[in-house]
Amino acid sequence: MPNKNGHRDEIPSAIVVGGGPAGLTAAIALSQGGIATVLVGKRPVRADNRTTALLGGSVTALSTLGVWELCAAQAAPLKTMRIVDDTRRLWHAPEVKFEAHEIDLDAFGYNIENLHLVAALEQHARTLGSLRMIEDEVLRIEPGADAVAVTLKSGESLRAPLTIAADGRRSMGRDAAGIALDERDYKQAALTLCLKHSRPHRDTSTEFHTPSGPFTLVPLPGLRSSLVWVLDPIQADEIGALDDAELSAEIERASHSILGKIEVESGRGLFPLGVATARRFADKRIALVGEAAHVIPPIGAQGLNLGLRDAATIGELAIAAHREGGDIGAQDVLNAYDKMRRADVGSRTLAIDLLNRTLLTDFLPVQGMRGLGLYLLDRIGPLRRAAMREGVAPATAQPRLMRGEAL
Numbered sequence: 001m002p003n004k005n006g007h008r009d010e011i012p013s014a015i016v017v018g019g020g021p022a023g024l025t026a027a028i029a030l031s032q033g034g035i036a037t038v039l040v041g042k043r044p045v046r047a048d049n050r051t052t053a054l055l056g057g058s059v060t061a062l063s064t065l066g067v068w069e070l071c072a073a074q075a076a077p078l079k080t081m082r083i084v085d086d087t088r089r090l091w092h093a094p095e096v097k098f099e100a101h102e103i104d105l106d107a108f109g110y111n112i113e114n115l116h117l118v119a120a121l122e123q124h125a126r127t128l129g130s131l132r133m134i135e136d137e138v139l140r141i142e143p144g145a146d147a148v149a150v151t152l153k154s155g156e157s158l159r160a161p162l163t164i165a166a167d168g169r170r171s172m173g174r175d176a177a178g179i180a181l182d183e184r185d186y187k188q189a190a191l192t193l194c195l196k197h198s199r200p201h202r203d204t205s206t207e208f209h210t211p212s213g214p215f216t217l218v219p220l221p222g223l224r225s226s227l228v229w230v231l232d233p234i235q236a237d238e239i240g241a242l243d244d245a246e247l248s249a250e251i252e253r254a255s256h257s258i259l260g261k262i263e264v265e266s267g268r269g270l271f272p273l274g275v276a277t278a279r280r281f282a283d284k285r286i287a288l289v290g291e292a293a294h295v296i297p298p299i300g301a302q303g304l305n306l307g308l309r310d311a312a313t314i315g316e317l318a319i320a321a322h323r324e325g326g327d328i329g330a331q332d333v334l335n336a337y338d339k340m341r342r343a344d345v346g347s348r349t350l351a352i353d354l355l356n357r358t359l360l361t362d363f364l365p366v367q368g369m370r371g372l373g374l375y376l377l378d379r380i381g382p383l384r385r386a387a388m389r390e391g392v393a394p395a396t397a398q399p400r401l402m403r404g405e406a407l
Protein backbone atom coordinates (compact mmCIF):
# COMPACT_ATOMS: atom_id res chain seq x y z
CA MET A 1 0.00 0.00 0.00
CA PRO A 2 1.36 3.51 -0.82
CA ASN A 3 2.52 5.48 2.25
CA LYS A 4 1.67 9.11 2.94
CA ASN A 5 4.25 10.26 0.36
CA GLY A 6 2.72 8.11 -2.35
CA HIS A 7 5.58 5.56 -2.31
CA ARG A 8 5.13 1.86 -1.81
CA ASP A 9 6.86 0.48 1.30
CA GLU A 10 8.94 -2.41 0.03
CA ILE A 11 10.17 -5.50 1.77
CA PRO A 12 13.47 -6.48 0.16
CA SER A 13 15.65 -9.07 1.91
CA ALA A 14 18.66 -6.77 2.06
CA ILE A 15 19.29 -3.04 1.86
CA VAL A 16 22.70 -1.65 0.95
CA VAL A 17 23.37 1.97 1.94
CA GLY A 18 26.12 3.57 -0.16
CA GLY A 19 26.87 3.24 -3.87
CA GLY A 20 30.68 3.38 -3.68
CA PRO A 21 32.73 0.42 -4.94
CA ALA A 22 32.29 -1.63 -1.73
CA GLY A 23 28.49 -1.12 -1.55
CA LEU A 24 27.98 -1.87 -5.24
CA THR A 25 30.01 -5.07 -4.97
CA ALA A 26 28.04 -6.21 -1.92
CA ALA A 27 24.71 -5.46 -3.64
CA ILE A 28 25.72 -7.34 -6.81
CA ALA A 29 26.94 -10.36 -4.81
CA LEU A 30 23.76 -10.54 -2.72
CA SER A 31 21.45 -10.15 -5.67
CA GLN A 32 23.35 -12.70 -7.82
CA GLY A 33 23.02 -15.10 -4.89
CA GLY A 34 19.22 -14.82 -5.10
CA ILE A 35 18.63 -12.19 -2.38
CA ALA A 36 16.23 -9.39 -3.38
CA THR A 37 18.31 -6.29 -2.68
CA VAL A 38 17.82 -2.53 -2.77
CA LEU A 39 20.86 -0.26 -3.00
CA VAL A 40 20.39 3.36 -1.94
CA GLY A 41 23.25 5.69 -2.78
CA LYS A 42 23.70 9.41 -3.12
CA ARG A 43 26.27 10.75 -5.53
CA PRO A 44 29.47 11.83 -3.76
CA VAL A 45 29.83 15.62 -3.48
CA ARG A 46 33.14 15.58 -5.36
CA ALA A 47 34.18 13.32 -8.23
CA ASP A 48 36.62 10.62 -7.09
CA ASN A 49 39.82 11.04 -9.12
CA ARG A 50 41.67 8.28 -7.27
CA THR A 51 42.73 4.99 -8.75
CA THR A 52 42.67 1.59 -7.09
CA ALA A 53 45.34 -1.05 -7.37
CA LEU A 54 43.15 -4.15 -7.36
CA LEU A 55 45.28 -6.98 -6.09
CA GLY A 56 44.97 -10.70 -6.90
CA GLY A 57 41.70 -11.90 -5.42
CA SER A 58 39.85 -8.62 -6.08
CA VAL A 59 40.18 -9.01 -9.83
CA THR A 60 39.14 -12.68 -9.59
CA ALA A 61 36.07 -11.67 -7.55
CA LEU A 62 35.07 -8.95 -10.03
CA SER A 63 35.55 -11.43 -12.91
CA THR A 64 33.41 -14.03 -11.15
CA LEU A 65 30.66 -11.45 -10.68
CA GLY A 66 30.83 -10.50 -14.39
CA VAL A 67 32.12 -6.96 -13.78
CA TRP A 68 35.79 -7.18 -14.72
CA GLU A 69 35.15 -7.71 -18.45
CA LEU A 70 33.37 -4.32 -18.47
CA CYS A 71 36.41 -2.39 -17.28
CA ALA A 72 39.51 -4.56 -17.88
CA ALA A 73 40.50 -2.48 -20.92
CA GLN A 74 40.83 0.60 -18.69
CA ALA A 75 43.18 -1.10 -16.23
CA ALA A 76 46.96 -1.45 -16.33
CA PRO A 77 48.81 -4.52 -15.02
CA LEU A 78 51.20 -4.14 -12.09
CA LYS A 79 54.07 -6.46 -12.89
CA THR A 80 56.81 -4.88 -10.81
CA MET A 81 56.66 -2.93 -7.55
CA ARG A 82 59.68 -0.90 -6.46
CA ILE A 83 60.29 0.65 -3.06
CA VAL A 84 62.94 3.37 -3.09
CA ASP A 85 64.23 4.93 0.13
CA ASP A 86 64.20 8.66 -0.52
CA THR A 87 64.45 9.70 3.14
CA ARG A 88 68.09 10.78 2.80
CA ARG A 89 68.59 9.67 6.38
CA LEU A 90 71.60 8.06 7.96
CA TRP A 91 70.06 4.57 7.80
CA HIS A 92 69.38 4.33 4.14
CA ALA A 93 67.42 1.24 3.05
CA PRO A 94 68.32 -0.52 -0.22
CA GLU A 95 65.93 -0.32 -3.17
CA VAL A 96 63.64 -3.35 -3.13
CA LYS A 97 62.03 -4.69 -6.28
CA PHE A 98 59.18 -7.19 -6.25
CA GLU A 99 58.49 -9.01 -9.53
CA ALA A 100 55.15 -10.79 -10.04
CA HIS A 101 56.80 -13.64 -11.97
CA GLU A 102 58.78 -14.56 -8.81
CA ILE A 103 55.51 -15.85 -7.36
CA ASP A 104 54.30 -17.27 -10.69
CA LEU A 105 51.88 -14.44 -11.43
CA ASP A 106 51.57 -12.40 -14.63
CA ALA A 107 50.78 -9.34 -12.51
CA PHE A 108 50.26 -8.52 -8.82
CA GLY A 109 47.03 -6.81 -9.81
CA TYR A 110 45.61 -4.05 -11.99
CA ASN A 111 45.37 -0.31 -11.44
CA ILE A 112 42.14 1.35 -12.55
CA GLU A 113 40.59 4.79 -12.11
CA ASN A 114 37.79 4.59 -9.51
CA LEU A 115 35.39 6.30 -11.91
CA HIS A 116 35.81 3.47 -14.45
CA LEU A 117 35.49 0.79 -11.75
CA VAL A 118 32.32 2.34 -10.30
CA ALA A 119 30.85 2.83 -13.81
CA ALA A 120 31.40 -0.88 -14.60
CA LEU A 121 29.85 -1.93 -11.27
CA GLU A 122 26.84 0.34 -11.89
CA GLN A 123 26.46 -0.92 -15.47
CA HIS A 124 26.40 -4.53 -14.29
CA ALA A 125 24.15 -3.77 -11.29
CA ARG A 126 21.52 -2.27 -13.62
CA THR A 127 21.22 -5.58 -15.49
CA LEU A 128 20.24 -7.55 -12.37
CA GLY A 129 16.51 -8.11 -11.98
CA SER A 130 16.67 -8.72 -8.23
CA LEU A 131 18.62 -5.53 -7.53
CA ARG A 132 16.82 -2.18 -7.34
CA MET A 133 19.03 0.89 -7.46
CA ILE A 134 17.77 4.10 -5.88
CA GLU A 135 19.72 7.34 -6.19
CA ASP A 136 18.80 9.10 -2.96
CA GLU A 137 20.10 9.99 0.47
CA VAL A 138 19.34 7.85 3.50
CA LEU A 139 18.19 10.07 6.35
CA ARG A 140 17.56 7.52 9.08
CA ILE A 141 18.49 3.92 9.87
CA GLU A 142 16.65 2.26 12.77
CA PRO A 143 17.44 -1.30 13.79
CA GLY A 144 14.54 -3.37 15.19
CA ALA A 145 14.04 -6.90 16.46
CA ASP A 146 13.18 -8.43 13.05
CA ALA A 147 14.22 -5.78 10.52
CA VAL A 148 16.08 -2.53 9.99
CA ALA A 149 13.96 0.46 8.88
CA VAL A 150 15.64 2.83 6.41
CA THR A 151 14.10 6.21 5.58
CA LEU A 152 15.07 8.04 2.41
CA LYS A 153 15.07 11.76 1.68
CA SER A 154 12.30 11.17 -0.89
CA GLY A 155 10.07 9.99 1.96
CA GLU A 156 10.20 6.36 0.89
CA SER A 157 10.78 3.87 3.68
CA LEU A 158 12.30 0.43 3.36
CA ARG A 159 12.59 -2.47 5.80
CA ALA A 160 14.78 -5.55 5.53
CA PRO A 161 16.21 -8.20 7.86
CA LEU A 162 19.76 -7.25 6.82
CA THR A 163 21.23 -3.82 6.07
CA ILE A 164 24.75 -3.39 4.72
CA ALA A 165 26.26 -0.05 5.73
CA ALA A 166 28.71 0.79 2.94
CA ASP A 167 28.29 4.50 3.50
CA GLY A 168 31.94 5.43 3.94
CA ARG A 169 34.04 6.91 6.70
CA ARG A 170 31.30 8.89 8.46
CA SER A 171 28.90 5.96 8.43
CA MET A 172 25.35 6.57 9.60
CA GLY A 173 24.80 2.80 9.59
CA ARG A 174 27.68 2.30 12.04
CA ASP A 175 26.21 4.89 14.40
CA ALA A 176 22.74 3.32 14.08
CA ALA A 177 24.17 -0.06 15.10
CA GLY A 178 25.76 1.65 18.12
CA ILE A 179 29.25 0.56 17.05
CA ALA A 180 32.13 2.70 18.32
CA LEU A 181 35.17 3.57 16.21
CA ASP A 182 38.83 3.53 17.27
CA GLU A 183 40.41 6.26 15.20
CA ARG A 184 43.57 8.28 15.01
CA ASP A 185 44.38 11.15 12.70
CA TYR A 186 47.77 11.14 11.03
CA LYS A 187 49.32 14.52 10.59
CA GLN A 188 49.44 13.73 6.88
CA ALA A 189 47.35 14.33 3.78
CA ALA A 190 47.40 12.60 0.39
CA LEU A 191 47.41 14.61 -2.82
CA THR A 192 46.00 12.48 -5.65
CA LEU A 193 45.95 13.05 -9.38
CA CYS A 194 46.54 11.36 -12.73
CA LEU A 195 49.31 12.44 -15.07
CA LYS A 196 50.85 11.87 -18.48
CA HIS A 197 54.58 11.17 -18.87
CA SER A 198 57.07 10.93 -21.70
CA ARG A 199 58.81 7.67 -20.66
CA PRO A 200 57.05 4.30 -20.37
CA HIS A 201 56.30 2.99 -16.88
CA ARG A 202 56.96 -0.61 -17.94
CA ASP A 203 54.07 -1.84 -15.77
CA THR A 204 56.06 -0.81 -12.70
CA SER A 205 54.73 1.04 -9.68
CA THR A 206 57.33 2.98 -7.74
CA GLU A 207 56.91 3.96 -4.10
CA PHE A 208 59.46 6.56 -2.97
CA HIS A 209 59.64 6.57 0.82
CA THR A 210 60.14 10.20 1.81
CA PRO A 211 60.30 11.78 5.29
CA SER A 212 56.71 13.05 4.87
CA GLY A 213 55.36 9.67 3.69
CA PRO A 214 55.25 7.70 0.45
CA PHE A 215 55.19 9.27 -3.00
CA THR A 216 53.74 6.54 -5.21
CA LEU A 217 53.39 6.39 -8.99
CA VAL A 218 51.12 3.61 -10.23
CA PRO A 219 50.75 2.72 -13.93
CA LEU A 220 47.61 3.37 -15.97
CA PRO A 221 47.17 2.25 -19.61
CA GLY A 222 49.52 3.99 -22.08
CA LEU A 223 51.83 6.79 -21.05
CA ARG A 224 49.76 7.62 -17.96
CA SER A 225 50.09 6.98 -14.23
CA SER A 226 48.33 7.93 -11.03
CA LEU A 227 50.08 9.64 -8.15
CA VAL A 228 49.42 9.39 -4.43
CA TRP A 229 51.68 11.87 -2.67
CA VAL A 230 51.59 11.73 1.12
CA LEU A 231 52.65 15.04 2.67
CA ASP A 232 52.47 17.13 5.77
CA PRO A 233 49.00 18.81 5.53
CA ILE A 234 50.39 22.36 5.17
CA GLN A 235 52.80 21.23 2.47
CA ALA A 236 49.94 19.34 0.77
CA ASP A 237 47.87 22.54 0.64
CA GLU A 238 50.81 24.49 -0.79
CA ILE A 239 51.73 21.90 -3.41
CA GLY A 240 48.08 21.26 -4.24
CA ALA A 241 47.63 24.98 -4.96
CA LEU A 242 50.42 25.15 -7.57
CA ASP A 243 49.35 25.71 -11.15
CA ASP A 244 49.58 22.76 -13.57
CA ALA A 245 53.01 23.67 -14.96
CA GLU A 246 54.55 24.24 -11.51
CA LEU A 247 53.01 21.07 -10.12
CA SER A 248 54.20 19.01 -13.11
CA ALA A 249 57.75 20.29 -12.57
CA GLU A 250 57.56 19.59 -8.82
CA ILE A 251 56.40 16.00 -9.47
CA GLU A 252 59.14 15.47 -12.05
CA ARG A 253 61.69 16.61 -9.48
CA ALA A 254 60.25 14.45 -6.69
CA SER A 255 60.15 11.41 -8.99
CA HIS A 256 63.79 11.94 -10.03
CA SER A 257 62.50 12.08 -13.65
CA ILE A 258 62.04 8.29 -13.79
CA LEU A 259 59.01 8.81 -16.06
CA GLY A 260 60.53 11.71 -17.98
CA LYS A 261 58.49 14.83 -18.58
CA ILE A 262 55.34 15.06 -16.48
CA GLU A 263 52.05 16.72 -17.41
CA VAL A 264 49.37 16.65 -14.71
CA GLU A 265 45.79 16.07 -15.80
CA SER A 266 42.83 18.05 -14.50
CA GLY A 267 41.23 17.00 -11.21
CA ARG A 268 43.13 16.85 -7.92
CA GLY A 269 42.07 15.22 -4.68
CA LEU A 270 43.27 15.97 -1.15
CA PHE A 271 42.57 13.39 1.54
CA PRO A 272 43.39 13.84 5.23
CA LEU A 273 44.88 10.55 6.39
CA GLY A 274 44.24 8.49 9.45
CA VAL A 275 43.49 5.04 10.64
CA ALA A 276 40.10 3.90 11.95
CA THR A 277 38.65 0.52 12.85
CA ALA A 278 35.12 -0.19 14.03
CA ARG A 279 35.02 -2.07 17.36
CA ARG A 280 32.66 -4.59 15.73
CA PHE A 281 31.99 -5.13 12.05
CA ALA A 282 28.31 -5.99 12.51
CA ASP A 283 25.53 -5.77 15.05
CA LYS A 284 21.77 -5.25 15.28
CA ARG A 285 21.16 -6.55 11.72
CA ILE A 286 23.65 -4.05 10.28
CA ALA A 287 26.93 -5.22 8.68
CA LEU A 288 29.67 -2.67 7.99
CA VAL A 289 31.49 -2.95 4.69
CA GLY A 290 34.41 -0.93 3.26
CA GLU A 291 35.44 2.34 4.88
CA ALA A 292 32.40 2.23 7.17
CA ALA A 293 34.30 -0.60 8.90
CA HIS A 294 37.94 0.38 8.46
CA VAL A 295 40.08 3.19 7.08
CA ILE A 296 43.78 2.73 6.44
CA PRO A 297 46.31 5.04 4.82
CA PRO A 298 47.07 4.52 1.12
CA ILE A 299 50.27 2.53 1.57
CA GLY A 300 50.59 -0.83 -0.15
CA ALA A 301 47.18 -0.44 -1.88
CA GLN A 302 45.12 -2.35 0.67
CA GLY A 303 42.03 -0.25 1.52
CA LEU A 304 39.48 -1.18 -1.12
CA ASN A 305 40.93 -4.67 -1.48
CA LEU A 306 39.88 -5.16 2.15
CA GLY A 307 36.50 -3.58 1.35
CA LEU A 308 35.89 -6.00 -1.51
CA ARG A 309 36.75 -8.93 0.78
CA ASP A 310 34.18 -7.56 3.26
CA ALA A 311 31.55 -7.44 0.51
CA ALA A 312 32.37 -10.96 -0.69
CA THR A 313 32.30 -12.34 2.87
CA ILE A 314 28.95 -10.88 3.94
CA GLY A 315 27.55 -11.95 0.55
CA GLU A 316 28.76 -15.51 1.10
CA LEU A 317 27.37 -15.74 4.64
CA ALA A 318 23.99 -14.14 3.86
CA ILE A 319 23.48 -16.28 0.75
CA ALA A 320 24.29 -19.47 2.71
CA ALA A 321 21.73 -18.49 5.39
CA HIS A 322 19.16 -17.61 2.69
CA ARG A 323 19.59 -20.99 0.96
CA GLU A 324 19.04 -22.79 4.24
CA GLY A 325 15.85 -20.79 4.73
CA GLY A 326 17.39 -18.96 7.69
CA ASP A 327 17.36 -15.32 8.79
CA ILE A 328 20.08 -13.54 6.80
CA GLY A 329 20.43 -10.76 9.38
CA ALA A 330 20.50 -13.06 12.42
CA GLN A 331 23.10 -12.38 15.09
CA ASP A 332 24.97 -15.63 14.36
CA VAL A 333 25.45 -14.54 10.70
CA LEU A 334 26.72 -11.15 11.92
CA ASN A 335 29.01 -12.74 14.52
CA ALA A 336 30.50 -15.03 11.88
CA TYR A 337 31.09 -12.00 9.63
CA ASP A 338 32.79 -10.08 12.43
CA LYS A 339 35.05 -13.04 13.23
CA MET A 340 35.95 -13.73 9.59
CA ARG A 341 36.97 -10.14 8.84
CA ARG A 342 38.74 -9.16 12.07
CA ALA A 343 42.13 -10.87 11.57
CA ASP A 344 42.52 -9.71 7.95
CA VAL A 345 41.62 -6.09 8.72
CA GLY A 346 43.58 -6.03 12.00
CA SER A 347 46.82 -7.45 10.59
CA ARG A 348 46.86 -5.14 7.57
CA THR A 349 46.00 -2.06 9.62
CA LEU A 350 48.82 -2.86 12.07
CA ALA A 351 51.41 -3.51 9.35
CA ILE A 352 50.60 -0.32 7.43
CA ASP A 353 50.42 1.79 10.57
CA LEU A 354 53.85 0.50 11.66
CA LEU A 355 55.43 1.06 8.26
CA ASN A 356 54.08 4.60 8.14
CA ARG A 357 55.40 5.36 11.64
CA THR A 358 58.88 4.11 10.77
CA LEU A 359 58.90 6.50 7.82
CA LEU A 360 57.95 9.50 9.91
CA THR A 361 60.14 8.90 12.92
CA ASP A 362 63.39 10.72 13.58
CA PHE A 363 64.37 7.99 16.04
CA LEU A 364 67.51 6.40 14.57
CA PRO A 365 67.07 2.81 15.87
CA VAL A 366 63.59 2.64 14.31
CA GLN A 367 64.89 4.00 11.02
CA GLY A 368 67.58 1.32 11.24
CA MET A 369 64.98 -1.41 11.77
CA ARG A 370 63.04 -0.30 8.72
CA GLY A 371 66.25 -0.29 6.68
CA LEU A 372 67.12 -3.75 7.99
CA GLY A 373 63.63 -5.05 7.20
CA LEU A 374 63.87 -3.82 3.61
CA TYR A 375 67.44 -5.17 3.34
CA LEU A 376 66.25 -8.64 4.44
CA LEU A 377 63.34 -8.47 2.00
CA ASP A 378 65.77 -7.57 -0.76
CA ARG A 379 68.27 -10.33 0.05
CA ILE A 380 66.22 -13.30 1.21
CA GLY A 381 64.20 -14.74 -1.68
CA PRO A 382 61.77 -16.93 0.34
CA LEU A 383 61.03 -14.03 2.71
CA ARG A 384 60.44 -11.68 -0.22
CA ARG A 385 58.15 -14.20 -1.94
CA ALA A 386 56.18 -14.79 1.30
CA ALA A 387 55.75 -11.00 1.72
CA MET A 388 54.58 -10.69 -1.90
CA ARG A 389 52.04 -13.52 -1.56
CA GLU A 390 50.67 -12.06 1.68
CA GLY A 391 50.53 -8.56 0.18
CA VAL A 392 48.53 -9.74 -2.84
CA ALA A 393 46.14 -12.00 -0.95
CA PRO A 394 46.00 -13.10 2.68
CA ALA A 395 46.74 -16.75 3.39
CA THR A 396 43.54 -16.86 5.41
CA ALA A 397 40.32 -14.86 4.89
CA GLN A 398 39.92 -15.51 1.17
CA PRO A 399 36.18 -15.64 0.58
CA ARG A 400 34.81 -17.86 -2.21
CA LEU A 401 34.50 -15.03 -4.76
CA MET A 402 38.22 -14.23 -4.37
CA ARG A 403 38.93 -17.90 -5.19
CA GLY A 404 36.83 -17.67 -8.37
CA GLU A 405 33.90 -19.66 -6.96
CA ALA A 406 30.41 -18.38 -7.71
CA LEU A 407 28.19 -17.65 -4.72
Ligand SMILES: Cc1cc2nc3c(=O)[nH]c(=O)nc-3n(C[C@H](O)[C@H](O)[C@H](O)COP(=O)(O)OP(=O)(O)OC[C@H]3O[C@@H](n4cnc5c(N)ncnc54)[C@H](O)[C@@H]3O)c2cc1C
Binds near residue numbers: 017292298
Ligand atom coordinates in the same frame (compact mmCIF):
# COMPACT_ATOMS: atom_id res chain seq x y z
C1 LIG B 1 44.57 8.63 -1.56
C2 LIG B 1 43.96 7.28 -1.49
C3 LIG B 1 44.38 6.28 -2.37
C4 LIG B 1 43.85 4.99 -2.28
N1 LIG B 1 44.34 3.99 -3.10
C5 LIG B 1 43.89 2.72 -2.95
C6 LIG B 1 44.41 1.64 -3.73
O1 LIG B 1 45.28 1.80 -4.60
N2 LIG B 1 43.94 0.38 -3.52
C7 LIG B 1 42.97 0.13 -2.57
O2 LIG B 1 42.56 -1.03 -2.39
N3 LIG B 1 42.43 1.15 -1.85
C8 LIG B 1 42.88 2.41 -2.00
N4 LIG B 1 42.35 3.43 -1.24
C9 LIG B 1 41.21 3.16 -0.38
C10 LIG B 1 39.93 3.20 -1.19
O3 LIG B 1 39.88 4.38 -1.97
C11 LIG B 1 38.73 3.14 -0.25
O4 LIG B 1 38.84 1.95 0.51
C12 LIG B 1 37.43 3.08 -1.03
O5 LIG B 1 37.24 4.22 -1.84
C13 LIG B 1 36.27 2.99 -0.05
O6 LIG B 1 35.12 2.61 -0.76
P1 LIG B 1 33.74 2.53 0.00
O7 LIG B 1 32.75 2.04 -1.02
O8 LIG B 1 33.86 1.80 1.28
O9 LIG B 1 33.41 4.04 0.43
P2 LIG B 1 33.12 5.33 -0.45
O10 LIG B 1 33.81 5.27 -1.76
O11 LIG B 1 33.37 6.48 0.46
O12 LIG B 1 31.57 5.21 -0.76
C14 LIG B 1 30.58 5.53 0.18
C15 LIG B 1 29.35 5.93 -0.61
O13 LIG B 1 28.24 6.06 0.28
C16 LIG B 1 27.50 7.20 -0.09
N5 LIG B 1 26.76 7.64 1.10
C17 LIG B 1 27.29 8.09 2.27
N6 LIG B 1 26.29 8.41 3.13
C18 LIG B 1 25.12 8.14 2.48
C19 LIG B 1 23.74 8.28 2.83
N7 LIG B 1 23.38 8.75 4.03
N8 LIG B 1 22.81 7.92 1.92
C20 LIG B 1 23.16 7.43 0.70
N9 LIG B 1 24.45 7.27 0.30
C21 LIG B 1 25.41 7.63 1.19
C22 LIG B 1 28.55 8.20 -0.57
O14 LIG B 1 27.99 9.20 -1.39
C23 LIG B 1 29.49 7.27 -1.34
O15 LIG B 1 29.10 7.10 -2.68
C24 LIG B 1 42.87 4.71 -1.32
C25 LIG B 1 42.42 5.72 -0.45
C26 LIG B 1 42.99 7.00 -0.52
C27 LIG B 1 42.53 8.05 0.45
